[in-house]
Amino acid sequence: MAPSNAGFDSFHMLRAAELADGSAGHTAPHPNSACVIARSEKVVGEAFLYGQGTRCAEIQAVEMAGELSRGATAYLNLEPGDCHGDDTAIKALKQSGVARVVVGLQHPLKHHSGKAIAALRGLGIPVDVLEKHGDGTFKEAFRACQEVNAPLLYRATHGVPFSILKYAMTLDGKIAASTGHASWVSSKMSRQRVFETRGRSDAIIVGGNTVRRDNPRLTTRQEGGHLPVRVVMSRTLNLPLELHLWDVSNAHTIVMTQRGARREFQRELVARGVEVVEFDFLTPKAVMDYCYERGFLSVLWECGGALSAPALAAGIIHKVIAFVAPKIIGGVTAPTPVGELGMVEMTQALNLLDVTFEQVGPDMLVSGYLKPIPRMKSPASAYADDPSIADAGIFSSSTVIYFYKSWDPYGAFTNFTAHSIKLPGSSETWKSVEHYYQAQKFSGVEDELAMQAIENIRNAESPEEAARIGRRLARERPDLVRPDWENSKMDVMEEALVAKFSSYPQLRSLLLSTAGCVLIESSPHDYFWGSGKDGTGQNQLGRLLMKLRATILTENQHQLS
């Protein structure tokens, strides 16, 4: 990396990392990427990825920069990896005429790692990777790139979601009075900060005691944005039947429990729309493994000390954020943030890294990491000459292929990817299959609200938002769903998939590359389109994709013969 560029490189990469965080709280956590296009100190284009399945940052930044991108440098906090063989980001950068690309982090997911860097270099665009220089001049910029994608890095490296333990304690270290009363330890401003942190998480976890004592809501208190799943860990299921968490009209709740616990109560919960997941041994590690399987990137633990202690002891907590309120409550039996860890000497204490202190209203927010944010083991250059990386053959040769999140190796098969579609004979463009599918639920219904919903779905920025609007209205106003929907939804999905796979040759190739394999949408909560959590679901999305694959293969054979 040329030393004369170092100042600009750090400056613009810091901006890219800052921008990349722009969607936090609005959409579900996803790999955070941004692109800044600059000529020396002047920024000519910049953008971030809004959400899973929305237009990639590189395309948006290139559009903004226009002709000014010729000869400029593009700064990407994260190596592109969202396009599943479409190479849309790479093509956009190539066509823009940028003279150089600086990448902060090499993509941590194996099936993306190093591919875009090698592709750009292959197109004659020099690429510098900050990660290789992350300890010197570029330390701050590199750190910013790591922090903005910490969840992805932990997930890719350790095979668990990024876990934050959060608590609010008095100056004498209590999270509640000895009666258990805890509202409130921290100030309104601090609690507002907690709502924001919830919005950045896929799930909020509490223990049975906290639920019994506080009857919490665990929501973000904001209209619209992303709502994390509320998770209750309870072995006994000795919980009241009237709780805010059992009202799932706004946010989903999952109760995780020990196999066989209070089956009748479980049925009551399920009848209210609460999901119940049984474990042979309900431990924090088992729950994290489950959350990983479910595709979660980021989890917030808001439990008391009885549950935080085993979670810490299991080594699954990566970061701690503690609000310290300037008040004293006393009480020998008052709960504290962390229960028994079995340590006997102060030298055994867990030390936090990269600790920061911030005043929030009257409180002090102390945060730090329990484990360093992981770094990729292999430098980007190690992949540059490795032909296997550029080959779709790196994907598993297994006969069953599971897909669910768009960042999975076969994530392009989900309906939540940024592949816009046009249906034959129509001039309308839909931003994704999900946009189209959700809107069709209300198509042809002569009602102002239904027509408005179609427009709102069409304009929704991300597939996730389209799904939220469609599902919510269908749940609250089933009378607005077209009467033939149950009989038509398979056809609607099929025509949308045909439109998607016939418009994108790379997707068609990816689909054909799976010939001989069973495709399963491993959605744990969808028993119609997906396999459901126990694999008993109908997997209709996987089936339609296999049907489409067979049709394309037959067509190809006819063309050859």
Ligand SMILES: NC(=O)C1=CN([C@@H]2O[C@H](COP(=O)(O)OP(=O)(O)OC[C@H]3O[C@@H](n4cnc5c(N)ncnc54)[C@H](OP(=O)(O)O)[C@@H]3O)[C@@H](O)[C@H]2O)C=CC1
């Ligand atoms: N100020 C703050 O930031 C906070 C304060 N609080 C306060 O803390 C108190 C509750 O804290 P605490 O009693 O520690 O409760 P926890 O929230 O830590 O819950 C403990 C419960 O978690 C369940 N559990 C499930 N699996 C496990 C496991 N493997 N190990 C241990 N527990 C497991 C059990 O529920 P079950 O018994 O149902 O089987 C257990 O009783 C309340 O007074 C609450 O107001 C709570 C959170 C934050």
Ligand SMILES: Nc1c(N[C@@H]2O[C@H](COP(=O)(O)O)[C@@H](O)[C@H]2O)[nH]c(=O)[nH]c1=O
């Ligand atoms: N008491 C306490 C907290 N407690 C946590 O917040 C939960 C209540 O959330 P909700 O019902 O959504 O307002 C509660 O069950 C516990 O997990 N948090 C804080 O930031 N500060 C506080 O002083």
